[in-house]
Structure formats: structure tokens, C-alpha cells
Amino acid sequence: MRTGTVLALGLLLSACGGQVATDQNAASSADEQAGPAKWNDRTRGQLRQAIDARTAHGLDHMTFDVPGGDDGATQAALRFAAALARGATDPTKLYEVYAVPRPSPDLKAGLAAALRSGDLTQWLNGLAPQDANYRRLSDAYVKLKQQPQDADxxxxxxxxxxxxxxxxxxxxxxxxxxxxxxxxxxxxxxxxxxxxxxxxxxxxxxxxxxxxxxxxxxxxxxxxxxxSNADRARAIAVAMERLRWLERTPPATRIDVNIAAARLSYWRDGKIVDSRKVVVGEPDAETPQLGSPIYRLVANPTWTVPRSIQEKELAKKGAAYLKANNMVWKDGWIVQQPGPKNSLGLVKFDMLNDHAIYLHDTPAKALFGLVQRQRSHGCVRVEDALGFAEMLAKDEGVSDAWHKARETGDEAFVKLPRQIPVRLLYQTVLFDDGGEPIVRNDPYGWDDRVGAALGFKAGKALRVQSGATDVGP
Structure with a gap:
């Protein structure tokens, strides 16, 4: 998608004094010389052809009518363009929490430019994700749709x-x-x-x-x-929609957590340098889909028990339980002191968000050996979290400060010189070693609402039944 290049150019020019106004005027003048943005038979045909080919995007269960008149064609074009560029559905309306950064291209300006050039096809083709995974999903979906029903x-x-x-x-x-x-x-x-x-x-x-x-x-x-093939097709269409929700050029250095698969991927300068298992929220205590950066490492963390866990799971516990787990009352809250029994383990990866969600260590190491690792109260537990913290500290140049913080045995904070973006995503379609998409289970049943919004019939809602095994976050 070219909007990122245009944005970068605009930011560059804005640092050069009055040059912005000159270039904007020049662009406006060029647009006027190119003539007004009008529909004609050719561009109408291109729009209809693109909409007719929407199966390639898993959007064939939705209708995008092109009514008569220029206004109707414009509205249809903008609606279809938005489906490709940002998704046909709005995740903030489908989920109580969805705060992963999304693309926001200027579709009206893009449509106007495409109409002036007489080439809607090129513009529309560039709106959907252009990466290899999206193409593989598209190919797999088209292949499934081409199979006769009795071939299932x-x-x-x-x-x-x-x-x-x-x-x-x-x-x-x-x-x-x-x-x-x-x-x-x-x-x-x-x-x-x-x-x-x-x-x-x-x-x-x-x-x-x-x-x-x-x-x-x-x-x-x-x-x-x-x-069935219908189940697979629905899952793949949902996977494409979820990719359309995401910004096209994510930060080159970032941490992506696939909540559905309970796995973490650490990207450094555009390449995956580490992947490991995580434990995420159990059904009914789901880990939300968030974009939220890690801004500091916490060595030997304390844990202030949330009211929900305190009231539901610790209310009937006596003083002996609190003492055995190194917990004390402090200002009306139960606080677990640093140590090997602490529910946050020996390191916490502090994140900036309003939902008290973060990554952390855990003393419950056995959970990483499970297939379905939806076992926490919503936060993300990281396999070999100390090793991961060591990796981040080294990459960010704060190894010495991190080692000193750990050696104190008390809670200590190490601020990162730059924040590391984290995206908590939900994808039920993964790729095998050959790059072919494989459909995994939907532990939260979260694909159902997306599939329904895309026009698919209800799938089989087989949610994981886990039950949190400890009181940790």
C-alpha cells in the first residue's frame, strides 16, 4: 500500500518551513489540470469487476451493490475500498476490547485520484494486505470454494x-x-x-x-x-479479515502474541528472532486484543492481587494460606512479596494500557507443557521469561542494569531506552513448514462473531474448557 510513502513524504516536507504549502498548492493545481474526478463507463466496469472478484478476499458472502448515478457508485466504491483497506467489519464493535493499531488511509482522496487517472483496478488491488500470508490465505480460500460440495x-x-x-x-x-x-x-x-x-x-x-x-x-x-471444507473456508475468510484490520507496516521491532495459539514471536529489525510458548487467559477471562508497549522490566516483582481474584478465590483463604504464599495485607489490598512463589515469577514486563494486562514469569511451569494454554486470568505468562528478559535487556543495551536489579532480591525497575510495541492478536489459521494454511481450534469462540458479520452461517462453537489452575493473573 502506498499511503505510508505519501505520509512519510508529507512529514518530511513539514519540517521544511513553507515548502508544504507550495507543494500542496502544486498538487492541487496538478489535480485541477488532470480534470475533475468523474465516473465513466470504464471506471464503473472496473468497480464491478473488482467486486465480482471479491471471493479472493473471502468477501463473497457480502453484497456490494453498485446503484446508478455517480453518488451511488462513489458510495459503493468507498464501502468496498474500506472493506479491503480496514476490514469489512469493525472489531471495536465486535469485541468489548480491541485496541490494536489499525490502518487509516484517505480513501476519498484515493478514489478521486483513481477516477482522474481512469484506473480504479490498480488502486483497489493495492488496498488489501500485500504480504505472502494474505496471498496464501486467498489462494487456499479460492481453492476451497472451487471444490464441488460432494468433494468434502x-x-x-x-x-x-x-x-x-x-x-x-x-x-x-x-x-x-x-x-x-x-x-x-x-x-x-x-x-x-x-x-x-x-x-x-x-x-x-x-x-x-x-x-x-x-x-x-x-x-x-x-x-x-x-x-468440513465449509468450516475451513469460514476460518480462512475470518483470518483474512483479521489481517485487514492490521496496519500494513507494523513496527520492525515488536512482540506479537497469538492468543489463539498461545505463542509469542519476537521481531527484531523486521525478522523473527525468537518464538516461545505463552499461557493466556482462560475462556471467560480472555486476554484482550491490545496494542500496548513494554516500557520497563521489573525484577523480583511484587503482585497486588486484583479485587476480582481477591473476592472470588482468596476470600475464604485463611491467614495460614497467605503466610504460606508470602502474601500480606497492605492498605486494604493483598500483596504477594517477591520470591519464587510469587505469581509473577521473577520478572514482569510492564506495559502501558488501561486493562492491567502485561507479560510475566510464572512459578507454574507445567502449564507450558499443555496443548491448550488458555489457563490464566488474562495476563500473558511467558515460557523461560528470565531468558526472554535477558534477551530484551541485551538487545536494548541495559544488561548491566538488569543484572544489578535482579541481584537485589527486592522489586526493582529497569526502564527500557525505547518502548517495545506488543500486539496481542487472535489468529486461528497458522502456516505449516511448507507455507500452507492449517486451521487450528478457536479456543474463545471469537471467530463466530467475525464470521457472522462477514455473512457466513454459524460454525461449530467448540470452546476450550480449561479452568484456571492457580490464582495468578
């Missing part, structure tokens, strides 16, 4: 449950889905044999979804594994 491959529900130790022709398809969902490693598939290793994977999946973990593959387990 399903794991047959024969009425016969599959018990551990059995052989069944459905096992290869079942194990393939277990691998995609991260419950099974690719080398564990054993043809038609239902091995103990596969049974363990099924039990873990059943437990995550609130089923009896007996390893028996019946109708309930198949409901999770048996994703």
Missing part, C-alpha cells in the same frame, strides 16, 4: 466408537487432524492402528474440551476432529 472429505461417523487398541480405516484421517491441532507429532501416526500414543493424544484433547478423557473416539471427539 469427512471422517465418517459410522456409529462405531473407536477404542484404544483397535484398528479402523478412519485412523489416518484422525491422526492427521491430531497433528494439525498439535496433540500428536507427525511420526506418531501408525496407519490404521489405534496406538497408546494416539490414545494419549485423544485423552488430552478430550480433557481440554470438557469431555470424559477415556480415549474412546465417539461422536463428541469426532465433532472436534471432523472439520
Amino acid at each position: 472429505v469427512k471422517i465418517a461417523g459410522t456409529g462405531e466408537a473407536i477404542k484404544p487398541g483397535a484398528t479402523d480405516p478412519r485412523l489416518p484421517a484422525i491422526t492427521r487432524e491430531l497433528v494439525i491441532l498439535d496433540y500428536l507429532t507427525p511420526d506418531a501416526a501408525q496407519g490404521n492402528s489405534y496406538t497408546p500414543q494416539i490414545a494419549d493424544a485423544v485423552r488430552r484433547m478430550q480433557a481440554d474440551y470438557g469431555m470424559k478423557p477415556d480415549g474412546i473416539i465417539g461422536s463428541d471427539a469426532l465433532a472436534i476432529l471432523n472439520m
Whole structure:
């Protein structure tokens, strides 16, 4: 998208005194010489052609009528352009909290320029994300839509449950889905044999979804594994919409957390330099979709227990529990002192937001071994958080200050010389080693509202059933 280049040029010129007015006048004069922005048969045809090709963006379940008259064509063009440039839906209306930076191109100016040049096609084609992931999603969606309905491959529900130790022709398809969902490693598939290793994977999946973990593959387990092409297409269309919500040129150095997959990616100068597991909010205590920077590292943090946790989970605990967990009353609040039992662990990554959301360490290391890591009260727990803090401190040139802060044993703060942007995102479609999109589970059921807003029929809402395992944030 070229709007970023135009913006950068404008900022550069604004630092040069009166040059801005001169260039603006020159641009206005050039526009006038090019003639007024008017519709004609050619540009109307380009608009209709672009709208007819909206399947490539997963927008084929929405209508974008082009009524007669210039005003109607303008409104239709702006609506379709907005769908490509910012998303066909508004995440701030779909979610109670959505504060990830979004693109804001001047679509009216863009349309006017396109009409003057007589080339709407080039302008519209440049509005959607241009990255490889978006193209892969688009290709996958178009391919699914081109398949005949009877080509949908399903794991047959024969009425016969599959018990551990059995052989069944459905096992290869079942194990393939277990691998995609991260419950099974690719080398564990054993043809038609239902091995103990596969049974363990099924039990873990059943437990995550609130089923009896007996390893028996019946109708309930198949409901999770048996994703139709329609389900996949809907998930991919939602994934494209979520990418359209995002600014096209994110900060080159940043931290992205995929809440749905419970994974963190650390970008440095435009490249991923680290990726690790995280634990995020359980359903009903969801980690919100935020854009919020880390501005300091906190060594040996204290934890002031939020009122919600204090009232719901600690109200019935006695003084012995508080003492055993190094908690004290301070000014009407329960405060957990620094130490190995502290729910924030040994480091907190302080962030700037109004929702008390941040990244931190945790003493509950076993949670990182789970597949579904939606287990916290909303904050993000980082695997090997001390190692990650060491990495950030080194990259930001504050290693010495960080080491000194840790050695005190008391709560100590190390301000970063520059803030590191963090984006808490939600994506249920990932990419395999070959770059092909694979549809994962939707632990919060958050794809439902986006899919419905895009015109899709309701999907299967199979939410993770976790239950927080400790009182930590």
C-alpha cells in the first residue's frame, strides 16, 4: 500500500518551513489540470469487476451493490475500498476490547485520484494486505470454494466408537487432524492402528474440551476432529479479515502474541528472532486484543492481587494460606512479596494500557507443557521469561542494569531506552513448514462473531474448557 510513502513524504516536507504549502498548492493545481474526478463507463466496469472478484478476499458472502448515478457508485466504491483497506467489519464493535493499531488511509482522496487517472483496478488491488500470508490465505480460500460440495472429505461417523487398541480405516484421517491441532507429532501416526500414543493424544484433547478423557473416539471427539471444507473456508475468510484490520507496516521491532495459539514471536529489525510458548487467559477471562508497549522490566516483582481474584478465590483463604504464599495485607489490598512463589515469577514486563494486562514469569511451569494454554486470568505468562528478559535487556543495551536489579532480591525497575510495541492478536489459521494454511481450534469462540458479520452461517462453537489452575493473573 502506498499511503505510508505519501505520509512519510508529507512529514518530511513539514519540517521544511513553507515548502508544504507550495507543494500542496502544486498538487492541487496538478489535480485541477488532470480534470475533475468523474465516473465513466470504464471506471464503473472496473468497480464491478473488482467486486465480482471479491471471493479472493473471502468477501463473497457480502453484497456490494453498485446503484446508478455517480453518488451511488462513489458510495459503493468507498464501502468496498474500506472493506479491503480496514476490514469489512469493525472489531471495536465486535469485541468489548480491541485496541490494536489499525490502518487509516484517505480513501476519498484515493478514489478521486483513481477516477482522474481512469484506473480504479490498480488502486483497489493495492488496498488489501500485500504480504505472502494474505496471498496464501486467498489462494487456499479460492481453492476451497472451487471444490464441488460432494468433494468434502469427512471422517465418517459410522456409529462405531473407536477404542484404544483397535484398528479402523478412519485412523489416518484422525491422526492427521491430531497433528494439525498439535496433540500428536507427525511420526506418531501408525496407519490404521489405534496406538497408546494416539490414545494419549485423544485423552488430552478430550480433557481440554470438557469431555470424559477415556480415549474412546465417539461422536463428541469426532465433532472436534471432523472439520468440513465449509468450516475451513469460514476460518480462512475470518483470518483474512483479521489481517485487514492490521496496519500494513507494523513496527520492525515488536512482540506479537497469538492468543489463539498461545505463542509469542519476537521481531527484531523486521525478522523473527525468537518464538516461545505463552499461557493466556482462560475462556471467560480472555486476554484482550491490545496494542500496548513494554516500557520497563521489573525484577523480583511484587503482585497486588486484583479485587476480582481477591473476592472470588482468596476470600475464604485463611491467614495460614497467605503466610504460606508470602502474601500480606497492605492498605486494604493483598500483596504477594517477591520470591519464587510469587505469581509473577521473577520478572514482569510492564506495559502501558488501561486493562492491567502485561507479560510475566510464572512459578507454574507445567502449564507450558499443555496443548491448550488458555489457563490464566488474562495476563500473558511467558515460557523461560528470565531468558526472554535477558534477551530484551541485551538487545536494548541495559544488561548491566538488569543484572544489578535482579541481584537485589527486592522489586526493582529497569526502564527500557525505547518502548517495545506488543500486539496481542487472535489468529486461528497458522502456516505449516511448507507455507500452507492449517486451521487450528478457536479456543474463545471469537471467530463466530467475525464470521457472522462477514455473512457466513454459524460454525461449530467448540470452546476450550480449561479452568484456571492457580490464582495468578
